Amino acid sequence: MNNDPDILPNITLGYHLYDSCGHEKKVIKDVLQILSGHTVTAPNYSCMDHGTVAGFIGDLRSVTSLPMAQLLGIYGYTQVSYGARDSSLSDRRLYPHFFRTVQGDETQYVALVKLLLYFQWNMVCIFTTYDDTGERELRLLRNELTKFGICVERVFFMTQDKIIDASVTEDLRHYMKFTCIKDSDARRLCFNNKGEISEPLEILNFITKIHEDTGKMKIGKGLTASIGAFDESLPPDQQLNISPADIIWKYNKTPYSRCSEKCSPGFRKAVKRGDHICCYDCVSCSEGEISNETDAENCQKCLTSEWPNETREKCIPKIIDFLSYETDIVAYVFLLLCLLSSIVVVLIIGIFVFFRNSPVVRANNRSLSFIILISLKLSLLCTFLFIGKPEDTTCMFRHIFFGIIFTVVLSSILAKTIVVCIAFKATTPGSQWRRWMGVRLPYSIVMILSSLQVLNGIIWLYFAPPFEELEMDSFPGKIIIQCNEGSTPAFYLMLGYMGFLAAVSFVLAFMVRTLPDIYNEAKYITFSMLVFCSVWIGAIPAYQSSKGKSMVIVEVFAVLASGNGIMFCIFLPKLWNILTNPEPKTRCLSE
Structure with missing residues (x-):
């Protein structure tokens, strides 16, 4: 100088x-x-x-x-x-x-941590001096290791005469x-x-030899080799530069220093209680979660529109599900039943039109019979509103349209029952019931009772109309497209009103079922209302406990079962009488 x-x-x-x-x-x-x-x-x-x-x-x-x-x-x-x-x-x-x-210990700690992470070691032992400096270095190094999930299995304190210091070149x-x-x-x-x-730290490979006499390890002169360097001035991902091929390992094998095996993607680490944080079990991600990296600390939750794949490594779009002709055989079964039932209704209407002047058809209000048959046909066709991808339009008219049409059916049946009751009570001389006899009574009953259901539907559509809804959480891996009723009270009011009409018809029909008349259909109405009530009493709890397209299946089943139940219970016996007793029809026609 x-x-x-x-x-x-x-x-x-x-x-x-x-x-x-x-x-x-x-x-x-x-x-x-x-x-x-x-x-x-x-x-x-x-x-x-x-x-x-x-x-x-x-x-x-x-x-x-x-x-x-x-x-x-x-x-x-x-x-x-x-x-x-x-x-x-x-x-x-x-x-x-x-x-x-020289650089401070912090730089060496960073270099040491990067070296351990490079070899994927997470369980180490520390050798340090038994003095204040050694304890301070131990504390700082342990904190740095903990940041990166590296555990200290054991600490060895050594006296100064056991430390091998590197020589200073200048x-x-x-x-x-x-x-x-x-x-x-x-x-x-x-x-x-x-x-x-600040200078790059050289990484040396110390090659050890064992003294045969003492069995002690010795690092001799010239038994080192440079295998890389650590430069803190470079970007973090470029600071460590190492040549693995130049490293000489004992037994020519990289040492293994881990407490637990790595957790593959799709799993997360679960630390064992009372053990090092490096000792953990690999637990599969919970339902709806994934992990796409090795040794993940936590799993990531998928978006509401996505779901994990089988290995739970990535999120994939959920399957769109609804009652469809393309994927559900039961939809074709319902379609077939609907068509067959509609054909049967059409045949019954045709037969009733052909024999419209027969005593069987005329005995129980021919016009109401036609109203019931036409309404039954329309209610059966409501099945098409339930099958297929729900939309706001179909959701709005699915329940309301069926409720109004079927209310017409039940109102007509109740009107027929009331007419039968009044007719037999009016046979008594001087009875006050005679003034209720007339053509307008049954039609008035149908109009008044049906208008109440129409009013409920209008209020329902105005204040809380049904709409299309995406149900994300009911079924794993699926998005259920379904109809939301909009107003639950309005929905159950519709069902309750139909149940009320059916119950009144059942009670009145049951009361007059034994009246003497060959064409008295009260007993058939009694049985049909019993079938209707049984179907819906069983369907409502099943509907409430179902989700997704199972709810739709329950609804379609109830529609078809109740419609066919009324059709077969009331009109099948009439067809039998029409087709098997031609003489009364002949007398009626000759008259």
């Missing part, structure tokens, strides 16, 4: 050498002796005849460099260490005059007027904001 005119022109540096012997008390004594004048130790006094102390170089270890930095900081002297790595010395607020030509001398220096290879080295010279 004295021979280089570019560094300190017209200034000559000298030096005094002191050996601290690695003891804190001795290093304090040596520093005070240098400051006092080499002969006596007099704090705050300088007895030197000539020369000025420019700064201090040292010490090698942190345990002696720390008291030096604390003492020299009081007097404002610059200190340059060539080996102290304690991370606390990077605090510029406490040690503004301290510099070092000492960088400088005067602190400059912030950068050049080494022997003409490389420009600068101190960073922590007072450290």
Whole structure:
């Protein structure tokens, strides 16, 4: 440095050498002796005849460099260490005059963690010195390892004579007027904001040999090989540069240092109770969750419109599901039953039209019979509103249209029953029931009773119309397209009103079922209302306990079963009488 005119022109540096012997008390004594004048130790006094102390170089270890930095900081002297790595010395607020030509422990900790992660090791042992520095380094290193899920299985404390220190190849001398220096290879080295010279850390492969006599491990001279480096100045993903092919492992196999096997995608880590965080079980992601990385801490929940695949590694779109002709055989079964039932109704209507003047057809109000048959046909055709992809339009008219049409059926049946009751009561001479006899009575009953259901439907559509709804959570992996009733009270009011009409018809028909008349259909109405009530009493609980297209299946079944029940219970006996008793029809026609 004295021979280089570019560094300190017209200034000559000298030096005094002191050996601290690695003891804190001795290093304090040596520093005070240098400051006092080499002969006596007099704090705050300088007895030197000539020369000025420019700064201090040292010490090698942190345990002696720390008291030096604390003492020299009081007097404002610059200190340059060539080996102290304690991370606390990077605090510029406490040690503004301290510099070092090596990086602090923090950089080594980062490099060590990246090296462990590179080899996928998460269970390690730590060797450190049995002193304050060793305990501090252990605490800091353990904290850094914990951040990345690396566990410390055991800590070994060693005395100083068992530590093998790497030799220092050179000492960088400088005067602190400059912030950068050049080494022997003409490389420009600068101190960073922590007072450290940041250089890449070389990663060495130590090749060990075992002494045959003592059985102790020894690291001999020349048994090291450079296998990479760590450069903190580079981006995080480029800081570690290592050549695995150049590493010499014992038994030529990379050591395994893990407490548990890796968790594959589709699983998450579940830490074992009372054990290291590195010791865990692999638990499959819960329903509706995935993990797409190895050793995932937590599983990620899929969107409401998605569902995990079989391996639970990624989310896939949910299947759209509804009662469809393309995917459900039961839809074709309902379609076939609907068509057959409609054909039967048409045949009955045709037969009734052909024999419209027969006593069987005329005996129980021919017009009401036609109203019931036509309404039954329309109610059976409502099946088509329930099958297929639900839309707002079909949802709005599905229940309301069926409710109104079937209310017409039940109102007509109730009107027929009331007419039968009045007719037999009016046979008594002087009976007051005679004035109720007439053509307008049954039609008035049908109009009034049906209008109440129409009013309910109008109010329902105006205030809370049914609409298409996507049910995401009822069935795993499926999106159910279904109809929301809009107003649950209106829906059950519709069913309750039909049940009320059926119950009144059943009671009245049951009362007059034994009246003497060959054409009395009260007993058939009784049985038909019993079938209707049985169907819907069983269908409503099944409807409430079902979800998705199962609800639609229950509804379609109830529609077809109740419609066919009324058709066969009331009109099949009439057909039998028409087709098997032609003589009364002939007499009627001849009359």
